[in-house]
Amino acid sequence: MADEIKTFKVTIDNITIDVAPGTTILNAARQIGGDVTPPAMCYYSKLEGSGGKCRTCLVEVAAGSIADPRPMPKLMASCRTTVMDGMVVKNITSEKVIDARNGVVEFLLINHPLDCPICDQAGECHLQDLGYDHGKAGTRYEFKRRTFEKEDIGPYIQLHMTRCILCYRCTYVADQITDKRVHGILDRGDHAEISTYISKAIDNDFSGNMIDVCPVGALTDKTFRFKNRVWFTKPVDAHRACENPKCCGKATLWLRGDEVFRVTARKDEWGEVQSYDARPDDPVGRGKTGWICNTCRFDKKKTSDWTIEGLTAISRHSVIGANKYAGLEMPNDTIKKVLNGRDPKLLMNIHNVSGVNNPNIHLSEIDRPSHKEDFAKSGEFVKGEGESTQWGLPKE
Numbered sequence: 001m002a003d004e005i006k007t008f009k010v011t012i013d014n015i016t017i018d019v020a021p022g023t024t025i026l027n028a029a030r031q032i033g034g035d036v037t038p039p040a041m042c043y044y045s046k047l048e049g050s051g052g053k054c055r056t057c058l059v060e061v062a063a064g065s066i067a068d069p070r071p072m073p074k075l076m077a078s079c080r081t082t083v084m085d086g087m088v089v090k091n092i093t094s095e096k097v098i099d100a101r102n103g104v105v106e107f108l109l110i111n112h113p114l115d116c117p118i119c120d121q122a123g124e125c126h127l128q129d130l131g132y133d134h135g136k137a138g139t140r141y142e143f144k145r146r147t148f149e150k151e152d153i154g155p156y157i158q159l160h161m162t163r164c165i166l167c168y169r170c171t172y173v174a175d176q177i178t179d180k181r182v183h184g185i186l187d188r189g190d191h192a193e194i195s196t197y198i199s200k201a202i203d204n205d206f207s208g209n210m211i212d213v214c215p216v217g218a219l220t221d222k223t224f225r226f227k228n229r230v231w232f233t234k235p236v237d238a239h240r241a242c243e244n245p246k247c248c249g250k251a252t253l254w255l256r257g258d259e260v261f262r263v264t265a266r267k268d269e270w271g272e273v274q275s276y277d278a279r280p281d282d283p284v285g286r287g288k289t290g291w292i293c294n295t296c297r298f299d300k301k302k303t304s305d306w307t308i309e310g311l312t313a314i315s316r317h318s319v320i321g322a323n324k325y326a327g328l329e330m331p332n333d334t335i336k337k338v339l340n341g342r343d344p345k346l347l348m349n350i351h352n353v354s355g356v357n358n359p360n361i362h363l364s365e366i367d368r369p370s371h372k373e374d375f376a377k378s379g380e381f382v383k384g385e386g387e388s389t390q391w392g393l394p395k396e
């Protein structure tokens with residue numbers, strides 16, 4: 001009789017499942033899905049050795065196993081702790097965990113600038129999501145923030161070191177899927193930073209994947225920089241017969257009308273690059289994870305380069321998912337209070353000062369990228385008698 005396959009029973013937030021031995025608590029929680037899954041800023045299932053750096057995935061182990069049901073004395077990093085048979089784990093049901101996660105987010109935000117309004121990662125940033133869920137309105141930090149000399153790391157990738165949370169994912173990508181790594185984390189402690197060796201450019205043909213794994217806006221696509229907000233673009237799944245056997249040839253195109261603003265790898269519900277069956281011409285199976293090459297990402301910016309399959313399902317991480325932040329209250333009163341009672345009309349009622357927010361203009365009906373003229377035409381974008389519009393156009 002064939003040996004029965006042994007599985008371990010683990011209970012996470014009162015939900016019990018059977019998982020294979022060797023599964024981490026985080027991956028067991030991902031099998032359950034939904035809110036019981038801890039956030040993960042540094043773990044990336046497709047990158048060997050990742051995890052254990054950021055501490056956002058901490059959980060409470062209320063019972064270690066059937067054999068030893070004692071609770072673990074400290075919160076554990078769920079991405080690095082494997083389950084035992086009979087383990088009981090608390091994530092969102094543990095006050096200690098929520099408190100610790102709030103503290104971790106506070107630490108991550110000590111040096112991270114709050115520049116979401118001008119950051120290209122906004123809308124797709126896992127730290128932004130964590131900030132909404134666990135962040136505090138104020139900071140207790142009184143010291144100077146870290147700053148860095150600007151560094152040019154090549155024509156495709158923009159490095160914003162102040163936004164980096166040192167998760168190491170990009171260095172694992174460079175190690176594991178490109179032929180040569182020319183960047184890494186230099187120095188230690190407060191001085192640690194992502195940098196290239198003697199300011200080399202990162203030009204490997206798979207280097208663009210570092211942009212996709214970066215959980216924050218520290219590595220962004222130079223060809224998309226400041227072109228559009230992600231929530232104004234329409235993501236569609238598309239594929240092409242890429243000649244590079246390591247490239248899966250399947251991507252998400254981010255469109256405005258017919259214009260391809262950006263090409264990214266396809267992401268799964270955890271914000272990670274999706275997995276596929278290996279291509280027949282890829283015997284070593286390196287294409288099993290849906291990494292895409294730089295040619296697909298940066299050079300194929302016409303819809304005619306691709307076969308479009310249909311609309312992309314939006315990941316739970318993105319603010320472009322409908323109603324992600326439904327119910328969030330705007331802090332009208334707070335602003336008034338901190339401005340000593342001054343009416344924050346210009347701050348909060350943006351319809352009055354910018355035609356770009358004119359609710360009568362339906363961006364989805366504009367069959368191309370929108371331009372300032374589209375808003376100026378509405379006639380509601382004029383500041384006042386004799387004054388020019390915000391864009392400096394003469395009043396019609």
Ligand code: SF4
Nearest residue numbers: 164165167168170214
């Ligand atoms: S640049 Fe991004 S991916 Fe690389 S270590 Fe910093 S946060 Fe992580």
Ligand code: FES
Nearest residue numbers: 052054055057079
């Ligand atoms: S995801 Fe576990 S420590 Fe970062």
